[in-house]
Amino acid sequence: MFDIFRTGGFPGRVAAVERSGRSQGLRRGQIRAVITDVVSVGDAGRGTRSMRAELALKSIAADLDSPVRMHHALEQVLVFAGAALAVVYAPDGDDGSLLCLVDSAGVPRTLYGLRESYHISGRSPVASAHRSGRPVWLGPAELGECPEFRFTPSPGVPDFFVAALPVPGAGGGCLLAVSERPGGFGAEERECLALIAEAVAAPAPAGTPVGEELAPHAFSLAMDTGRVEVDDGILDAFGLPRDGFDGKVETLLGRTVPEDLPSLMSVVEVDHLSIGDRELEFRVVQPAGPPRWLRLRGRLLPGGEGRPPRLVGTVEDASGPGSEVTDVTRVQRLAAALATAGTVRDVSQAVVTALRKPLRADRIALAELEGDRLVVAVLDPPAQEAWPELWRQEWRTEWPEAPVRSMPTLAAALREGRAQIWPVGADLEPALAEVGPGGLAVLPLIAGGRTAGACLIGWESPHDFGPEERTLLTASAGLVGQALMRAHAFDAEHELIGMLQRQLLPRRLPKLPGGVAIARYLPTTAGLELGGDWYDVIPLADNHVALVIGDVQGHNAGAATLMGQMRTALRAYAAEGHTPDVVVSHANRLLMEMETDLFATCCYVDVDMEEGSAWCVRAGHLPPVLLYPDGSTEIAEADGGPPLGVMAQADFPMTPLRLQPGTLIALTTDGLVESPEIDIDTGMEGFAHELSGSDPADLGLVADALLGNARRNDDIALLLMRYDGMDVRPLRESWTVWRVPEAVRHARRFTRRTLRTWGVSAGSIDTVLLVVSELVTNAMVHTDGKVRLDLTLVNHRMRVSVFDVSPRAPMKPTSIGWEATGGRGILLVEAVSEAWGTVPVSGGKQVWCELLLSD
Incomplete structure (x- = not known):
C-alpha cells in the first residue's frame, strides 16, 4: 500500500x-x-x-x-x-x-x-x-x-x-x-x-483485566502465558460453556479440526508473527454434524519493556448464510475438504459442496478420464431426466459412461488442458448445450502432466462470468485434479489391499457341531495400511473346535505377511492334536526362529462341544468375554503369557472355562476397546457392558451392534461363538493295545464287547471287527511303541481310529500278486468303509476309517 x-x-x-x-x-x-x-x-x-x-x-x-x-x-x-x-x-x-x-x-x-x-x-x-x-x-x-x-x-x-x-x-x-x-x-x-x-484512543495498560470490556466476539491473547480473554460469543462458537473454560488457548485449539491446526498455530504463536493484521478461516468440531467454519481476524500488538505482546481481534461464524464468503475462502474450504477426501466419490462430493451452491449452478458433473471414455463419478442432481439424452443412452448402472469422441468440443478442451467457459447461446453439440443452456464451464482436471478427468458446471438461466469467478474456477480445477489423481490411486491400492487382506483371512467359517460362529473384520480408516489382525475357527477331532484371534505388531506388508504365517502355523499345530498350551508354545518358537523384529499377540480357546468345557491360553492378548444365558457377562480371569516372539522360554498356562448351553464367547482385538481417549481396561468393561444387552439368537446383529460405534483408529477383528450343546452326543471308548502275541485278539474282544453294549447288530459287528484287525495289525507290525484304539459311534456312523507313534503313513499297494503274503489290509479297509485316511498327531499319526452301520 x-x-x-x-x-x-x-x-x-x-x-x-x-x-x-x-x-x-x-x-x-x-x-x-x-x-x-x-x-x-x-x-x-x-x-x-x-x-x-x-x-x-x-x-x-x-x-x-x-x-x-x-x-x-x-x-x-x-x-x-x-x-x-x-x-x-x-x-x-x-x-x-x-x-x-x-x-x-x-x-x-x-x-x-x-x-x-x-x-x-x-x-x-x-x-x-x-x-x-x-x-x-x-x-x-x-x-x-x-x-x-x-x-x-x-x-x-x-x-x-x-x-x-x-x-x-x-x-x-x-x-x-x-x-x-x-x-x-x-x-x-x-x-x-x-x-x-x-x-486515537490509548489501550488499557498491560495487566488490566479486559474480560469485561471485550466487544462482541472479541478476544485478547497474552502471547507469553497463553492466557486468553474471550467473549461469550466465541465460547458458543467453540461449543464451550463459560464455567467449563479454563482460560487457556490450548483448550480452544483442542476443538479445532486437526487439518486446520497448523495454520491456526501460525497465528497464535508469536515466533511466526510480525506486527500486523492476520485473517484466516478454520473449522471446529461440533458434537453432532459437520465441523463449523469460523473466521479469525486479529492483530499482534507489540510489547514494551516488561510487557508481553498481545494478539487481539475477533472470531465469528463463517458458515452461516449471512457470512461474508470470498473466492479465496471458497478455494480454502475446497482445499480443506479435498485434503481429507480419500476416494473418488469423496472428491466428487467435496467439489459439489464447495462449488454448486456458491456459484448458484444448476448442474455439476465430475468424471474420470479412462482411455477415450469419461467414467462419471458423481452427477448433481442425480436424477437421470436432469441430464442430456445422449447421457441417458450411455447410462451404466448408477452413472453414465460416454465416449469423449461423442462430444468434440469437450475433447478439444481436454486436449488444451485449460478451463473453457461458454456463455448463453454458444454453439455447442447437444450433449454439452443441454448441460448448461445459460452458461457452461468445462474444467480439465490436470495432475502430474496428464488429464485425470473433467468437471462440467452448467447454469439454466443466463449466467455472467466475472473475472473473479473465472479465477476461482481455474484455481479449483488445479486442486481437484491433484485430489482426483490421489483418490484414484487410493481406490486402486485400497482394492488391492482389500483383496490381499481377504486372502489372508478365512473366506467362510465352518459349520460347528452344537454351536454357531461368526466373525467381523474392519480395517483401519487411516490410510492404506495393511493390518495384522486375524481370526480363525479350526474344527478338530472328537468334536473339538479351536477359536483363535490375534494381532501382529505394525501396519504394513510385513505385518500382514507374518499374520498369514502365524494363522497357518496355529492351524497346523492344532490339527496335529496338541493341547492348547503346546500349540501356542510351538507358534512362539516358530516366531522366534523367524528372526523378525515383529511380535504377535494371540488368544486360543479349545472348546469341547460335547462336554461344554473349554481351555483358554493367552499370549499377551485380551481375555475372552462370556455372555451367559441369564444376560450376565464375565471377563474371563485367564492367566496369560508374553506375546509371541518375545521370549524363547515362555510359559503359556491354560485356564478352564465352563460353558452352559446358550453361552456366547466373544473374542476381539484392541482396536475395538482401546483408543487415545479410553484405556484398555475401561474399554473391556464397556465392551462387556454392551455385550450384556445383546440377544445371542442372531450373532450377526450382535456383531454389528458391537462394531456400530467403533472409532476405527486401528484394525478390528471380532469373533463370536454361541455354544448350544450337541443334541446327540457320540459314544466313545478307547483301548490301549499291549504289544503281546495276542494283541489283535484282545483288540477284537474289546471291540465286540463295546459294540454289543452299544446295541450294534451282529452283521455290522463282523465288519467292524475286520477293520479293527487290519488296522491294529498294521500298527503292531510296522511301528514301535504305544498303540491306541478309539471307537466312536454317532447316528449309526462308526469311526475306528488307531493311533501309533510312527509319522509314516500307510501306503495303499498299486498291485498285488497271487504269491504276495501282505499288503491286502488297506485294500480291505477301503473296500468295506465309507471313507478312510490318516492324519498326523502329536508324536505320531492316526489312521481312521468310517463305516455306516445298519439298524
Whole structure:
C-alpha cells in the first residue's frame, strides 16, 4: 500500500481509500462518499482534505470496535497526511515511566530506527509531545540534534520528517508520523494529523483485566502465558460453556479440526508473527454434524519493556448464510475438504459442496478420464431426466459412461488442458448445450502432466462470468485434479489391499457341531495400511473346535505377511492334536526362529462341544468375554503369557472355562476397546457392558451392534461363538493295545464287547471287527511303541481310529500278486468303509476309517 501512497498520484489515493475502507468493514455507501468527495474536489480542493479525513474517521468510529479502530485510524495517516509510517505510543510500565509502542501502520518502523519504548522524562519528541501537550515537528536537521531520538535510517532511505502529536485523554500518549515528501507535513497534513490524534484512543495498560470490556466476539491473547480473554460469543462458537473454560488457548485449539491446526498455530504463536493484521478461516468440531467454519481476524500488538505482546481481534461464524464468503475462502474450504477426501466419490462430493451452491449452478458433473471414455463419478442432481439424452443412452448402472469422441468440443478442451467457459447461446453439440443452456464451464482436471478427468458446471438461466469467478474456477480445477489423481490411486491400492487382506483371512467359517460362529473384520480408516489382525475357527477331532484371534505388531506388508504365517502355523499345530498350551508354545518358537523384529499377540480357546468345557491360553492378548444365558457377562480371569516372539522360554498356562448351553464367547482385538481417549481396561468393561444387552439368537446383529460405534483408529477383528450343546452326543471308548502275541485278539474282544453294549447288530459287528484287525495289525507290525484304539459311534456312523507313534503313513499297494503274503489290509479297509485316511498327531499319526452301520 505504501508504494501507492508514495507516488502522490490522485488515482492511487482513490484506490487506496477504497481498499482501506473495505479492509475496515465500511459500508459501500460510506466508501463511495469519501471517494466521491475526493473526485469532486481534486487537487484544486485540497483545502477540504481535513473534511474528508473527518468523514473517514467518523465512519471508522461508527463501525469498528476499539482494538481494530486504532489501527485503521493510523491507516488514515497514510492516506490523508501522505505519511510513510504512523505509530502510537502510550504510557506503560509499573510506574508509568515508559512510553511503549502500541500499534503501527505503514512500512516497518525499524527502517527509521524507531525504538519500542522511550522514557517519559527523556528528550525524545515522543516524550516532549506527551509532557507538553503540544505537537513537535522535526525535519532532517532537527532530528540530527536529538541525542535521545537520533535516527539511524537504513541505506537508501532519503531524508524524512517526523511529527509527534499528543493524544488527548486521561491516558495520554503520542501519535508519531514519518513523511518522506519534500517539505514534510504542510498545513493541511498537520490539520489531518490533529484530527487523527483525537480519534486515537490509548489501550488499557498491560495487566488490566479486559474480560469485561471485550466487544462482541472479541478476544485478547497474552502471547507469553497463553492466557486468553474471550467473549461469550466465541465460547458458543467453540461449543464451550463459560464455567467449563479454563482460560487457556490450548483448550480452544483442542476443538479445532486437526487439518486446520497448523495454520491456526501460525497465528497464535508469536515466533511466526510480525506486527500486523492476520485473517484466516478454520473449522471446529461440533458434537453432532459437520465441523463449523469460523473466521479469525486479529492483530499482534507489540510489547514494551516488561510487557508481553498481545494478539487481539475477533472470531465469528463463517458458515452461516449471512457470512461474508470470498473466492479465496471458497478455494480454502475446497482445499480443506479435498485434503481429507480419500476416494473418488469423496472428491466428487467435496467439489459439489464447495462449488454448486456458491456459484448458484444448476448442474455439476465430475468424471474420470479412462482411455477415450469419461467414467462419471458423481452427477448433481442425480436424477437421470436432469441430464442430456445422449447421457441417458450411455447410462451404466448408477452413472453414465460416454465416449469423449461423442462430444468434440469437450475433447478439444481436454486436449488444451485449460478451463473453457461458454456463455448463453454458444454453439455447442447437444450433449454439452443441454448441460448448461445459460452458461457452461468445462474444467480439465490436470495432475502430474496428464488429464485425470473433467468437471462440467452448467447454469439454466443466463449466467455472467466475472473475472473473479473465472479465477476461482481455474484455481479449483488445479486442486481437484491433484485430489482426483490421489483418490484414484487410493481406490486402486485400497482394492488391492482389500483383496490381499481377504486372502489372508478365512473366506467362510465352518459349520460347528452344537454351536454357531461368526466373525467381523474392519480395517483401519487411516490410510492404506495393511493390518495384522486375524481370526480363525479350526474344527478338530472328537468334536473339538479351536477359536483363535490375534494381532501382529505394525501396519504394513510385513505385518500382514507374518499374520498369514502365524494363522497357518496355529492351524497346523492344532490339527496335529496338541493341547492348547503346546500349540501356542510351538507358534512362539516358530516366531522366534523367524528372526523378525515383529511380535504377535494371540488368544486360543479349545472348546469341547460335547462336554461344554473349554481351555483358554493367552499370549499377551485380551481375555475372552462370556455372555451367559441369564444376560450376565464375565471377563474371563485367564492367566496369560508374553506375546509371541518375545521370549524363547515362555510359559503359556491354560485356564478352564465352563460353558452352559446358550453361552456366547466373544473374542476381539484392541482396536475395538482401546483408543487415545479410553484405556484398555475401561474399554473391556464397556465392551462387556454392551455385550450384556445383546440377544445371542442372531450373532450377526450382535456383531454389528458391537462394531456400530467403533472409532476405527486401528484394525478390528471380532469373533463370536454361541455354544448350544450337541443334541446327540457320540459314544466313545478307547483301548490301549499291549504289544503281546495276542494283541489283535484282545483288540477284537474289546471291540465286540463295546459294540454289543452299544446295541450294534451282529452283521455290522463282523465288519467292524475286520477293520479293527487290519488296522491294529498294521500298527503292531510296522511301528514301535504305544498303540491306541478309539471307537466312536454317532447316528449309526462308526469311526475306528488307531493311533501309533510312527509319522509314516500307510501306503495303499498299486498291485498285488497271487504269491504276495501282505499288503491286502488297506485294500480291505477301503473296500468295506465309507471313507478312510490318516492324519498326523502329536508324536505320531492316526489312521481312521468310517463305516455306516445298519439298524
